[in-house]
Amino acid sequence: MISLSLCGIRGGVGTTSLLAAMGHALNRLDQRVLLVELCPENVLGLHFNLAAREAEGWARAMLDGQDWHRQAWQLAPGLCLLPYGRLDEAEQLRVEQRLLASPREWNKRLAQLAGQFDWVLFDLPQRLPGHVGSIRGDVRIRVLAPDMACHVLLQRQGEEGFLLVNGYDSASRLQQDLLLVWRQHHGERVVPVVVHRDEAMGEALACKQSVIGYAPQSLVTEDAISLATWCLSREAAC
Template identity: 50%
Template sequence: MKSLTLRGLRGGVGCTTLIAALGYALHQLRQRVLLLDLCPENMLGLHLNLPWSAAEGWAQADKQQSPWQEAAWCLSQDLWILPYGRLSYAEQQPIAQSLNQQLEHWPERLASLSSHFDWVLIDQKTAEPLSLVACDLEIRVAHADPACHALLQSSLPPDMPLLVNNFDPIRKLQRDIWLLWQQTRPELVPLLIHADEAVPESLACKAPVGHHAPQSLAAKNVASLAAWCLSKE
């Protein structure tokens, strides 16, 4: 089983949306996929038709000392999601403290699932200084904008792949930054995800973009990203 996480150079670059879309794209390539939400915001399930009112999740199970595996939802054959669950801010604190003190917690859990899945895609908080799970493939996600360009000067290890999301070729500044990164950032993933109205529409429909609008440019971009990830095996 291979593990992958997408983490933003800053907040708001679309990592959760991309994880849902990439999980669906890998599943379309006949991969067995688990989507794991480690973010207290519990947003990943919204992209996969889970009800907003659903409180179930691994954190809720940990709080109640019940089996965490029972919080997983089967979306279709070989496509599963394990949501964080819905907890109050006060209830989240002991969960976060426990995870930070026991960094082997989730690697041990995922090891127990290794025979059931080909991929686990993990949604982790951008603001966390360290990953809660060290993944086989960690991709940093950025917009081609001055803020991300500034952050790139200090916050990205030289061998960590960098993916550009929400790229609008009409905008000259974005084109210029993309061309500069192509020349100066050898870790740049050799494809990008274009800005596409189908992406916010897919969240409104509570579906990954590849399911909601399979012929859209963004869906085709994500399908290419899935193939690129498979090439890294």
């Protein structure tokens, strides 16, 4: 079982939508996939037609003394989702404090899932160190938008994990230049697949679907499948 985490270098780079697409793509490639929402915003389920007011999830269960296993939803054969749950800010802080006190909590939980899934994909928040530190996955990917804000933020961070460009417009000279600079400077850390800007991604969320289910012939669906294929080939080579 392989654990993979996505985290945006800043907000608004499309990390959650991308994670939903990757999970769906891996499942289409005959992989058993569990998607885990570690972001308190709790929006990953919206990509799979969960009700916006759905309150249950693993964090809600943690505070209520319930079994986190029972919070998972089966979306399709071999594709499951574990939402965060609806919490107010004070409750989110309590979960953060518990995770800070129990480092690598999710690594312990992964041990309980061994044999049930081929991939566990985590949607990580940006500024909750307890949440982020509770998982030390096999593959960690930082999601970037091809803009100057992400370029500056990237220079301030350490050389850890892979870098994935999302929302790429091949007609933009600036974005072409940024991608070239990142590939030259960071080398193999930059995932060779770029995810192109495509209106289908936003439309899919409006229809409460992953983009693969909403627009199977779209460019961004092709990118998501290529990304899933890269993940499989990379792990096969290790």
